[in-house]
Amino acid sequence: xxxxxxxxxxxxxMAYDISVELGVTKLADLDDTVNLASILANDEPAxxxxxxxxxxxxxxxxxxxxxxIGAKTTADPANYKMMSLVAAMQHNFEVxxxxxxxxxxxxxxxxxxxxxxxxxxxxxSPQEFDNESGLRMYTVTGRAMxxx
Amino acid sequence: xxxxxxxxYFKKTPFDGWDGSIWTPEVIRGDFHTYDRFISDRxxxxxxxxxxxxxxxxxxxYQALRLADGTRYLVGSSNVDMYDxxxxxxxxxxxxxxxxxxIEIQTSxxxxxxxxxxxxxxxxxxxxxxxxVSSHASxxxxxxxxxxxxxxxxxxxxxxxxxxxxxKIDSVKYNIKEASQQINLLACRASKRGG
Numbered sequence: 001x002x003x004x005x006x007x008x009x010x011x012x013x014m015a016y017d018i019s020v021e022l023g024v025t026k027l028a029d030l031d032d033t034v035n036l037a038s039i040l041a042n043d044e045p046a047x048x049x050x051x052x053x054x055x056x057x058x059x060x061x062x063x064x065x066x067x068x069i070g071a072k073t074t075a076d077p078a079n080y081k082m083m084s085l086v087a088a089m090q091h092n093f094e095v096x097x098x099x100x101x102x103x104x105x106x107x108x109x110x111x112x113x114x115x116x117x118x119x120x121x122x123x124x125s126p127q128e129f130d131n132e133s134g135l136r137m138y139t140v141t142g143r144a145m146x147x148x
Numbered sequence: 149x150x151x152x153x154x155x156x157y158f159k160k161t162p163f164d165g166w167d168g169s170i171w172t173p174e175v176i177r178g179d180f181h182t183y184d185r186f187i188s189d190r191x192x193x194x195x196x197x198x199x200x201x202x203x204x205x206x207x208x209x210y211q212a213l214r215l216a217d218g219t220r221y222l223v224g225s226s227n228v229d230m231y232d233x234x235x236x237x238x239x240x241x242x243x244x245x246x247x248x249x250x251i252e253i254q255t256s257x258x259x260x261x262x263x264x265x266x267x268x269x270x271x272x273x274x275x276x277x278x279x280x281v282s283s284h285a286s287x288x289x290x291x292x293x294x295x296x297x298x299x300x301x302x303x304x305x306x307x308x309x310x311x312x313x314x315x316k317i318d319s320v321k322y323n324i325k326e327a328s329q330q331i332n333l334l335a336c337r338a339s340k341r342g343g
Contacts, residue, residue, distance in 0.1 A: 009258070009259075009260045010260075012258075012260035012261065012262045013259070013260040013261060013262075015261075015262075016260060016261025016262060017261070019261075020261075027262075029262070034253065034266070034312075035263070035312070037311070037325070038311060038312055103259075104258060104259040104260035104261075105258060105259070105260065105264070106258060106259060107256055107257070107258055107259060107265070108259060109259045110259060
């Protein structure tokens with residue numbers, strides 16, 4: 001069992017699908033120390049995300065999940081480019097929506113469901129700054145259930 | 149006496165030349181100095197040396213020189229001494245005692261759409277100098293320092309060096325953070341893996 005990996009790879013896949021939908025070619029997991037620096041230092045917009053917590057609550061197979069997902073932009077006066085990207089991705093994790101958890105961690109497309117995540121909260125969190133770049137993410141909270 | 153008569157008289161030491169791919173025997177003769185009596189950076193005179201070649205310049209394609217004993221030097225910069233006419237070509241050389249592998253981290257696109265499953269592939273070999281330049285404290289843990297190095301190599305390596313490459317020197321791997329041209333050399337700012 002590797003439910004943690006399945007949840008992580010599902011969030012990765014969601015970020016990738018959003019980047020395709022919005023036509024953004026750069027994307028980076030904020031915890032990916034191998035690739036993050038080159039993405040953040042790049043002046044192109046990027047989709048960014050981060051798995052924050054995965055809590056067996058009250059116990060496995062029920063979980064509480066929290067992750068951040070949003071956009072980073074550079075040279076963006078008034079942050080309108082950033083906010084338009086952020087607004088355009090919001091429909092992917094509206095409160096009450098269900099995200100199917102699969103194992104996207106290998107090169108083989110998944111064929112079976114590994115669980116389900118229902119979004120319970122998705123507030124837009126405060127903006128962060130890194131030198132010339134700005135970054136803003138939704139903090140998405142949900143209840144997940146692992147499939148047997 | 150013409151000044152060039154004196155400068156040409158002292159150029160006795162032969163050097164092999166490296167043009168970016170191969171070593172050519174005895175491409176130039178010169179007078180090889182230490183200049184350690186000058187106040188300068190700590191490596192001057194120890195690793196950085198001065199070569200004068202009289203009125204005959206080193207071919208522009210040569211980025212490194214080698215003494216008969218095998219000691220390698222990077223050609224850092226060139227200048228001329230003039231008095232009406234050029235009477236001496238002067239080169240600043242930097243010793244490059246280390247062999248270096250240039251490693252690319254190659255990834256596969258996973259079903260998530262993200263690049264993962266990394267493997268390290270050697271894409272080139274060169275020689276270089278390594279100097280510790282600074283360190284910075286961990287943002288998470290007290291007493292942990294990450295050390296930064298400057299790794300200097302020939303400009304011919306520019307096409308292989310980017311900020312996502314890794315250098316392997318004496319079995320130690322260094323992650324490149326920045327690569328820039330410094331006069332006629334390629335200088336990489338890198339951190340040692342494992343601190």
